[in-house]
Amino acid sequence: MSVSVSSLCFVVLFSFVLSYGEASHKIYRNIESIPSSSSSSSSQDQPYRTGYHFQPPKNWINGPMIYKGLYHLFYQYNPYGAVWGNIVWAHSTSKDLINWVPHPVAIFPSQPYDINGCWSGSATLVPKGKDIVPHILYTGNNEANQQVQNLALPKNLSDPYLIEWIKVPQNPLMAPTSTNQINASSFRDPTTAWRVRGEWRVIIGNRKNHRGQAILYRSKDFITWEEAKHPLHSSPKTGMWECPDFYPVSTSSQVGLDTSFIGKGTKHILKVSLGDKGHDYFYIGKYIPKNDTFIPDGESVDSVLGLRYDYGKYYASKTFYDSVKHARILWGWVSESSSTTDDIKKGWSGIQAIPRTVWLDKSGKQVIQWPIREVEALHGETPSLTIGADLGSGSRIEITRITTVQADVEAVFEISDFRKAEVFDPSWTNPQLLCSQKGTTAKGTLGPFGLLVLASDKLEEYTAVFFRVFKSQEKYVVLLCSDQSRSSLNGDNDKTTYGAFVDVDPVHDKLHLRSLVSVFSILNFDKFNLYFFFNKPLISDNHIEFN
CATH class of the missing domain: 2.60.120.560 (Exo-inulinase; domain 1)
Structure with missing residues (x-):
């Protein structure tokens, strides 16, 4: 039979190539976006480039948010080559998460605490009186090549594009010391902060010997931060935890939740990027705000750490809460399969995957992912x-x-x-x-x-x-x-x-x-x-x- x-x-x-406004950037404030006429060849001259993923026209890329109706994508970018290095925070905005407009570099090395690189971090929307002020926490590689955490604020809140950013004079806000014994070479990538009983929390990826961990800090004013006595969570033999992410999900609805939401009918997702494995893993579990601990569900463990967002080339992912659509949106970085030599020859490397809406499935044991609806406008x-x-x-x-x-x-x-x-x-x-x-x-x-x-x-x-x-x-x-x-x-x-x-x-x-x-x-x-x-x-x- x-x-x-x-x-x-x-x-x-069918979908066709869209112009992203040539989302390429140079490194210093006095040099803004590269004009499209000189920054890259036309799409007809580059037959191997994707047509509808976010990517700059040149060189190498790696905390999204929505503010005053505009989506902001800040991303790790090398303005000088198609390989990792010379990292700055490039910046583009969009009205639909598909079509992007480039802006000048938001954050670039300029101070002793970040002179060797402005690495990954996250944006948090902080209420200040009648205003909502975006706060960017980012990792700086200082003059001693130690990793420290810094804060940048928008210079002009009335500007919805948030073109200019200033670094606070109190930087660095969190740093390795002889007292805390934090590994200075493995202390990076602060998450979007969440607030419990008027006090902010943030976690930072870290490695202690071979144990990966999410170090927890607390602050009442977003300036003075105190390290907690224990990490939010850790796991043995997992190596460095890069680009952690921590957010709530509803157990009964596909509706996304604000990062600070805590209540009945919710679980939390703890995700980390494992450099040793090159993949993003996550736990589903219970967050206990009273003592700031995270307890993974037994069913969520799928390998050495947990479940995976993606089983292909997908790394350094980051979610944000879309307050307009009431959805949790996931971004992730995808590297090509070409060699470094070929990347240098063609002049670019890396794309952002199509954003995905994420929610918890009915069983509460897995995360559902689906491309955002806006991608259908490309048909x-x-x-x-x-x-x-x-x-x-x-x-x-x-x-x-x-x-x-x-x-x-x-x-x-x-x-x-x-x-x-x-x-x-x-x-x-x-x-x-x-x-x-x-x-x-x-x-x-x-x-x-x-x-x-x-x-x-x-x-x-x-x-x-x-x-x-x-x-x-x-x-x-x-x-x-x-x-x-x-x-x-x-x-x-x-x-x-x-x-x-x-x-x-x-x-x-x-x-x-x-x-x-x-x-x-x-x-x-x-x-x-x-x-x-x-x-x-x-x-x-x-x-x-x-x-």
Whole structure:
């Protein structure tokens, strides 16, 4: 008997390149944004650049907020090259989180406490009388190459663009000393602060020997900070905790919560970026404000630290509360797969992933993420395609009407027969390894099936996104993979395969897949072909319907 994936429906929505106003910046106050006429080549001269992710036209990038109706994105930027170094706080604003306008550098090295770099931090909106004043806490690398925490304030509150920023004379506000014994080389990335009973709290990433920890500080005026006796949380053998994030989520609603919200029906998310692993991990748990402790739920532990936001290239993420949409918005930094040599040659490296709305699922054990609705405004005038098909064993269906390098693809897979699902081996605990071992060329009974995107005409190059379904005792295990092993003919590129087990019951729920496709530097052709495929040893007819 042949096993087919039936009732396959997918929608392909077109989007076109947007101008971000050439979001490039130079380093010092007397040198503002680089004019677009001289800062970079046109998009026609750079076929590998993404069209709808935030990125400056040149060089290397790495605390968002909303203020007076404008979204502000501050990001780590190297104005001198496409590699890490010479870090400043670049600044752009947007009305919709998609189209961005560049501004002069907000914070740059100028004082002994930050002369060797202005590193990551966060913005907090602080009530001051009738005003709401944005406060930026950031890490400075001082003249002794020690990491200290500093504060910058907007010079003109009536300016919604917040062009100019001033550093307070009390800097540095938090610093390693002989008394606190804080590791001066691993003390960085203050979070957005939250307030409990009139007193502010903030956590800062740290490493003590091999233990990662979130050092907690308290302040009544946002100037004088006192270190707590214990960290908010720590974990052994996790190394440095970079770019921590801490925020509440509702257990009963998708509505986002202000960072300072504390009440019934909430849990908290503690997220850290692990430099040793290159991924962002998080805990779901309970915050106890009385003694400022965080207790992770036992179910949230997924590996050495916790669950992961993303199983691909995604790092140094940061959320903010959107008070207009009442949503929690997540940003993350994505590095290309190209080599440092190629980055320098092409003159840029790094993008910001499309912002995502995040909320807690109904079980309270996982975070749901979905691209912000504004991305749909990028859909072009070309009509959407809706195609229903029976995808039989060994079949591959090319979608010939797509000739753009960018698309919003939504696919729904429905499986009609599970009886011959491959048995899941309990030793398969590493989904990334399993994806690399059982790639698109494998012959399983239920998979691999999915998409081949950015494919060349003869399939010398493509990126595969696919599912595999296994039988495990009384339930089914769903594996989702992103196979980049054939994404480029360039042998210097990183072609790591990524994967994760998906918490879904394929018997009662259809498998939904949405892919935002945009050309990357690892791809070197002007258009892509899109295929749906189902690799399986059994051969059967397939029926295709175009609606």
